[in-house]
Amino acid sequence: MRAALAESFMQLPDSTSSGVTRLLQRSPLPCRMSAALIAFLLVSGCSGGVLDAQGPIGAADAKILLNALGIMLVIVVPTIIAILAFGWWFRAANTRARYQPDFVYSGGIELVVWGIPILVILFLGGVIWIGSHELDPFKPITSADKPTEVQVVSLDWKWLFIYPDQGVGSVNELVVPAGVPVHFSLTSASVMNMFFVPQLGSMIATMNGMVTQLHLAADKPGEFYGQSAQFSGDGFSGMNFTLRAVPQDAFAQWVATARQTGSALDRTSYLALCQQSSNVRPFTYRAVDATLFNAVVTQQLPPCPGPDVGRAGATVRPRLER
Amino acid sequence: MFGKLTWQAIPWDQPIPLVAGAVVVLIVLAILAWVVLKGYLPYLWREWITSVDHKRIGVMYTLLGAVMLLRGFIDAIMMRSQQAVAFRAAGYLPPEHYDQIFSAHGTIMILFAAMPIVIGLMNFAVPLQLGVRDVAFPTLNSTSFWLTATGALLVNLSLVIGEFARTGWLPYPPLSEAAYTPGVGVDYYLWALLISGVGTLMTGINFVTTILKIRAPGMSYLRMTIFCWTALASNLLIVAAFPILTATLGMLALDRYLGFHFFTNEAGGNMMMFINLIWAWGHPEVYILVLPAFGIFSEVISTFSGKPLFNYRSMVAATMFICIVSCLVWLHHFFTMGAGADVNTFFGISTSIIAVGTGVKIYNWLFTMYGGRIRFTTPMLWSMGFLVTFVIGGMTGVLLAVPPADFLLHNSLFLVAHFHNVIIGGVLFAAFAGITYWFPKAFGFKLDEGWGKAAFWLSLLGFYVVFMPLYVAGLLGMTRRLQHYEVAAWRPWVLIAGIGIIIMMCAAACQVAQFVVSIRRREELRDETGDPWDGRSLEWATASPPPPFNFAVLPNVRGEEPYWDIKRRAIETQQLSPKPHYEPIEMPRNSPTGFITAFFCTMTGFALIWHIWWMVALGLVAAYAVFVWFAWRDVTEYVIPAEEVARFDRARRQARERWLAQHAGQPA
Numbered sequence: 001m002r003a004a005l006a007e008s009f010m011q012l013p014d015s016t017s018s019g020v021t022r023l024l025q026r027s028p029l030p031c032r033m034s035a036a037l038i039a040f041l042l043v044s045g046c047s048g049g050v051l052d053a054q055g056p057i058g059a060a061d062a063k064i065l066l067n068a069l070g071i072m073l074v075i076v077v078p079t080i081i082a083i084l085a086f087g088w089w090f091r092a093a094n095t096r097a098r099y100q101p102d103f104v105y106s107g108g109i110e111l112v113v114w115g116i117p118i119l120v121i122l123f124l125g126g127v128i129w130i131g132s133h134e135l136d137p138f139k140p141i142t143s144a145d146k147p148t149e150v151q152v153v154s155l156d157w158k159w160l161f162i163y164p165d166q167g168v169g170s171v172n173e174l175v176v177p178a179g180v181p182v183h184f185s186l187t188s189a190s191v192m193n194m195f196f197v198p199q200l201g202s203m204i205a206t207m208n209g210m211v212t213q214l215h216l217a218a219d220k221p222g223e224f225y226g227q228s229a230q231f232s233g234d235g236f237s238g239m240n241f242t243l244r245a246v247p248q249d250a251f252a253q254w255v256a257t258a259r260q261t262g263s264a265l266d267r268t269s270y271l272a273l274c275q276q277s278s279n280v281r282p283f284t285y286r287a288v289d290a291t292l293f294n295a296v297v298t299q300q301l302p303p304c305p306g307p308d309v310g311r312a313g314a315t316v317r318p319r320l321e322r
Numbered sequence: 323m324f325g326k327l328t329w330q331a332i333p334w335d336q337p338i339p340l341v342a343g344a345v346v347v348l349i350v351l352a353i354l355a356w357v358v359l360k361g362y363l364p365y366l367w368r369e370w371i372t373s374v375d376h377k378r379i380g381v382m383y384t385l386l387g388a389v390m391l392l393r394g395f396i397d398a399i400m401m402r403s404q405q406a407v408a409f410r411a412a413g414y415l416p417p418e419h420y421d422q423i424f425s426a427h428g429t430i431m432i433l434f435a436a437m438p439i440v441i442g443l444m445n446f447a448v449p450l451q452l453g454v455r456d457v458a459f460p461t462l463n464s465t466s467f468w469l470t471a472t473g474a475l476l477v478n479l480s481l482v483i484g485e486f487a488r489t490g491w492l493p494y495p496p497l498s499e500a501a502y503t504p505g506v507g508v509d510y511y512l513w514a515l516l517i518s519g520v521g522t523l524m525t526g527i528n529f530v531t532t533i534l535k536i537r538a539p540g541m542s543y544l545r546m547t548i549f550c551w552t553a554l555a556s557n558l559l560i561v562a563a564f565p566i567l568t569a570t571l572g573m574l575a576l577d578r579y580l581g582f583h584f585f586t587n588e589a590g591g592n593m594m595m596f597i598n599l600i601w602a603w604g605h606p607e608v609y610i611l612v613l614p615a616f617g618i619f620s621e622v623i624s625t626f627s628g629k630p631l632f633n634y635r636s637m638v639a640a641t642m643f644i645c646i647v648s649c650l651v652w653l654h655h656f657f658t659m660g661a662g663a664d665v666n667t668f669f670g671i672s673t674s675i676i677a678v679g680t681g682v683k684i685y686n687w688l689f690t691m692y693g694g695r696i697r698f699t700t701p702m703l704w705s706m707g708f709l710v711t712f713v714i715g716g717m718t719g720v721l722l723a724v725p726p727a728d729f730l731l732h733n734s735l736f737l738v739a740h741f742h743n744v745i746i747g748g749v750l751f752a753a754f755a756g757i758t759y760w761f762p763k764a765f766g767f768k769l770d771e772g773w774g775k776a777a778f779w780l781s782l783l784g785f786y787v788v789f790m791p792l793y794v795a796g797l798l799g800m801t802r803r804l805q806h807y808e809v810a811a812w813r814p815w816v817l818i819a820g821i822g823i824i825i826m827m828c829a830a831a832c833q834v835a836q837f838v839v840s841i842r843r844r845e846e847l848r849d850e851t852g853d854p855w856d857g858r859s860l861e862w863a864t865a866s867p868p869p870p871f872n873f874a875v876l877p878n879v880r881g882e883e884p885y886w887d888i889k890r891r892a893i894e895t896q897q898l899s900p901k902p903h904y905e906p907i908e909m910p911r912n913s914p915t916g917f918i919t920a921f922f923c924t925m926t927g928f929a930l931i932w933h934i935w936w937m938v939a940l941g942l943v944a945a946y947a948v949f950v951w952f953a954w955r956d957v958t959e960y961v962i963p964a965e966e967v968a969r970f971d972r973a974r975r976q977a978r979e980r981w982l983a984q985h986a987g988q989p990a
Contacts (some may be wrong), residue, residue, distance in 0.1 A: 062730065065730060068721055068724045079684065084710070086691045103629070104632055112685075113689075114636070132666045132667040133663040133667065135729065201730065205658055231733075
């Protein structure tokens with residue numbers, strides 16, 4: 001059964017990444033209905049979000065989102081129409097409506113009202129089962145290319161990206177080659193955050209003392225907005241970054257430039273970076289201590305500190321330094 | 323002497339909380355002065371503060387919830403207006419203030435607005451619908467209420483003294499640990515919830531006992547109203563879930579106060595445990611709120627359709643099904659924490675299975691309307707608004723239960739729009755439906771329909787204008803809790819939501835006007851019969867407002883709709899049931915136990931927040947002493963003589979005779 005479900009599921013149309021118009025032409029009604037809704041949203045200025053996916057993971061996530069929406073709209077729309085229609089027709093003032101005060105049970109209706117939701121949830125359960133396994137953030141993307149390795153450390157309140165193979169690093173700017181899978185290993189220096197580039201797909205938590213994995217890819221070169229999707233304190237709103245997907249050679253060039261500029265990130269300078277700050281302008285490190293990420297994860301480097309409580313009143317109402 | 327408490331605790335440098343706090347303090351003082359000068363204080367003390375009457379306690383719970391609803395709504399206005407102006411700008415609320423506002427908004431709305439209103443309506447209606455005189459433990463009931471009020475008081479105290487939590491309505495560690503949030507805000511949160519949580523747990527025990535053990539003669543389980551069934555399910559969930567909340571927050575308090583390491587980064591602490599535990603409470607909590615809401619809609623839709631509830635037994639089954647499954651879904655609040663595909667699949671499917679139970683309910687309400695004769699009164703309008711709105715909210719909820727979709731939408735404004743869609747569309751609409759439905763029972767006059775309907779239409783419109791744009795903003799990647807933002811595509815949607823909140827403000831004004839106008843016109847709106855809506859269950863069988871003992875003689879229940887049967891018999895035979903034999907009734911005596919205990923608990927909570935250890939000890943000892951004093955009381959009940967019962971019932975029967983004369987010759 002699972003294979004059959006998988007097959008039918010895989011046959012559902014490949015939707016958003018390549019455009020809604022195609023979907024509107026050759027897909028089952030529910031998908032068409034949801035696509036029409038989405039098309040409306042896109043027309044009204046809905047580009048740049050999770051439905052405007054620019055990579056395979058985001059596209060697959062969005063496809064499941066739209067399929068699930070379509071499946072549910074099939075029952076939700078008639079239900080809403082029925083609610084309004086029954087309410088209107090059976091209004092007390094309508095003398096043509098037949099009053100049936102004894103219509104309180106019907107085995108047939110009972111069968112239908114339990115049956116239809118159960119069938120829908122069975123179908124949706126299949127989508128959930130397959131989707132969760134296919135799109136588990138820890139699952140690598142099948143590709144002929146070797147994935148780019150990036151280690152991510154969320155700090156208060158900025159993002160540190162380490163390229164272990166290239167030996168460079170950057171803050172609040174993530175440059176990756178387009179068309180090649182990227183393998184992220186993520187941790188947090190202090191509190192929990194959530195790494196999220198809406199147009200590339202799945203988000204994942206970053207937590208101190210733990211490593212999570214995420215696999216993403218960008219189809220084409222472009223600049224994508226990235227952020228934390230988990231509130232992490234006063235500087236949270238200023239904790240954004242730009243993900244730049246660039247052609248292969250441009251990436252090599254960026255690495256070469258990075259190697260010649262900026263300072264080196266070792267354990268001492270990490271402790272300076274650790275201090276709370278937000279709205280940090282992007283910059284790069286020409287070299288990064290190869291053991292740094294591990295040292296953060298295994299807490300050889302202690303968790304980064306919180307606000308300075310040395311000041312008067314800070315244990316009552318600490319304030320952000322500006 | 324006063325621990326951490328100094329003059330610095332007052333936010334002299336922040337004009338907004340300072341002015342807001344000063345205004346609130348002035349209003350409270352003015353009300354107190356008015357009460358004292360008018361000489362109402364002895365009346366308030368005797369009839370309300372020390373009352374153990376479930377109806378009075380229900381009214382006080384609802385009033386507390388309504389006041390806190392206004393406070394939470396003011397927070398919402400500030401958040402929406404801040405985001406409307408904070409595009410590539412700082413806005414008017416700095417992060418340390420804005421973060422308190424969204425934390426307070428969530429905490430207040432769920433725990434001190436929605437919970438008290440729902441518990442208040444249960445308190446008022448459940449014993450009446452069961453056909454009994456009071457709940458199982460009346461003094462405990464009063465204590466529960468005053469402990470909830472303690473929590474609400476502590477949260478609001480943080481406005482003027484110190485600060486409130488800046489960590490969201492659920493303080494995820496390690497952010498909420500002392501290392502990252504050293505202020506008193508999280509402590510206010512912890513003690514407010516720990517103290518009021520005890521009260522809520524006692525309510526749960528009280529109502530489970532009442533519904534299981536105290537019912538009118540002949541009231542078998544399958545003759546209880548659906549509201550009683552949902553109240554039972556909700557209170558079973560309270561008993562199951564609130565100890566988890568208390569334990570979890572207790573562990574966080576130990577971390578913060580005594581240097582434990584349950585959820586810290588260091589020394590083997592595990593913050594993921596907190597997130598699991600808090601949602602093991604948090605998800606059942608959603609159903610604690612929404613199940614009684616379903617119950618209210620069942621009563622309202624059935625009454626105003628002029629039909630019994632369609633498929634009653636199926637409705638009971640769906641309620642208990644939701645009650646059980648709701649304890650198995652908590653992980654869907656953090657699919658993105660990386661639990662792995664199998665775990666995510668299990669919780670995704672278990673979550674969507676709840677939609678089966680909810681779907682069944684929706685269709686049963688639909689078929690209750692089918693073949694009905696629907697009167698579109700204010701409560702019925704709220705119910706219709708609920709049906710349409712809740713179906714949409716349920717759909718987006720199931721969408722978020724699909725893990726790959728959640729990977730895109732978790733913590734986004736789409737999520738915010740979803741849970742407001744179900745909580746406003748479900749719980750808040752039910753609260754308004756329930757208040758307008760039972761108000762005439764509680765006070766003897768109806769609420770003004772014109773203002774009520776205006777409030778409904780504006781709320782409905784305002785809801786859609788606020789939250790539909792937030793769905794879109796979420797799909798555009800906008801995350802929640804942003805104090806300012808840079809992405810231009812989000813701006814138009816945030817601005818539309820800002821317009822929506824203005825419509826909501828008009829709706830809130832209509833709600834207030836509804837109460838003011840109705841109280842002024844109360845003689846015109848008076849209901850003499852005790853049955854203003856042509857009701858079907860037992861609460862309509864007594865006078866409005868009901869006497870302290872509810873029923874002169876406990877009703878003998880013979881079917882699912884006892885009062886409907888009584889009325890039908892009366893119309894068929896053209897006479898009321900024969901005059902019963904009246905007996906003296908024993909009722910529990912009023913007691914100040916709850917109020918005094920809560921006073922000392924407030925003292926303890928405040929002292930714990932500010933590390934004033936002598937006051938902690940004093941408060942704890944005194945609160946315990948009150949219990950001992952109460953346990954040693956000699957006289958627990960007073961007797962209402964049979965003549966007084968008979969006098970009350972004569973008046974009620976006269977009103978019913980008049981009603982019968984009006985309905986002579988009509989089919990039931």
